[in-house]
């Protein structure tokens with residue numbers, strides 16, 4: 387079973403992620419992880435921290451001479467800001483912080499977290515609730531993506547909405563589009579929408595406001611048979627839903643045609659099946675089901691959308707709150723912040739989808755080495771009468 391665990395606070399010394407259950411023999415390079423971490427920092431509208439902070443990456447275990455050993459992989463992502471500014475406030479030694487944050491910000495975990503854990507300082511909550519933690523998820527996601535690549539699965543995301551600006555959505559993005567997507571200021575394939583999104587971000591920045599939006603994430607090459615119909619917590623769409631909804635600030639997730647399918651008639655809502663004699667595959671003519679039926683992958687592209695709320699930290703202190711010490715009405719403290727993090731959320735969503743699919747692929751095909759895992763996938767698809775190409 388593939389699982390991962392992250393630790394670390396936003397302004398702490400480092401984030402750490404341990405990924406367990408990867409087969410041996412997966413080729414991993416630090417540069418591949420570094421590249422993905424850089425992608426997560428992309429996007430017009432990110433705050434100043436993205437410029438002056440670096441993700442200082444180190445593989446601590448589980449990889450030898452560029453290949454996984456089958457043991458847990460541990461990765462550390464140091465915060466370059468720590469040494470400069472946070473050693474006192476975020477010290478693990480006994481003591482007290484110089485300042486306590488007592489005006490919890492609406493829209494963040496601050497107040498509910500303080501109440502739940504008995505804290506009198508919102509920093510005790512916000513440091514871990516921060517989306518900085520997604521850097522660790524992306525590092526884990528690289529390993530999942532590399533494993534999936536070995537069985538021909540590629541994942542791509544693009545921004546389809548920022549604020550009120552929406553992109554055309556008539557074609558699924560392909561792996562080959564990823565370079566152009568990442569080259570866009572907001573990771574959007576539609577140049578008209580890109581311009582509108584940038585204008586909207588610029589305006590919101592001027593007004594000290596923030597913006598939400600949506601990304602579409604597509605996994606190509608997913609084999610039939612991941613997930614299961616037999617039990618609620620084995621359904622692939624359910625697992626993807628949990629993974630997407632766990633991303634900081636994501637408030638909704640849909641699969642395939644999503645909420646739009648509710649308005650269609652049953653006669654036109656579903657994906658017609660046909661047989662492709664060349665590949666021996668049963669294919670679908672459309673992807674309204676998002677490549678998942680009854681909780682099982684169908685062999686078509688897995689299509690997921692995730693919606694993010696506007697960030698709750700604003701550069702203009704207008705959100706009403708209460709000082710938990712004086713109980714007086716006030717406005718939430720001002721922090722420097724991003725105007726929007728939707729482009730970065732796309733990269734995080736790719737990672738979360740990769741982790742779920744890799745976990746389910748390992749569940750289905752097993753294997754202690756990548757070669758065995760890959761062989762098992764070929765054997766399964768051949769048993770269905772398909773003629774899959776060996777990816778590696």
Ligand code: EPS
Pocket residue numbers: 396433435436515516517518519520521634699721722723724
């Ligand atoms: C975040 C707030 C910002 C972001 C941070 C996530 O940090 P700060 O409040 O220190 O300016 O920059 O994201 C990252 C550091 C990162 O690497 O993604 C938040 O509150 O979630």
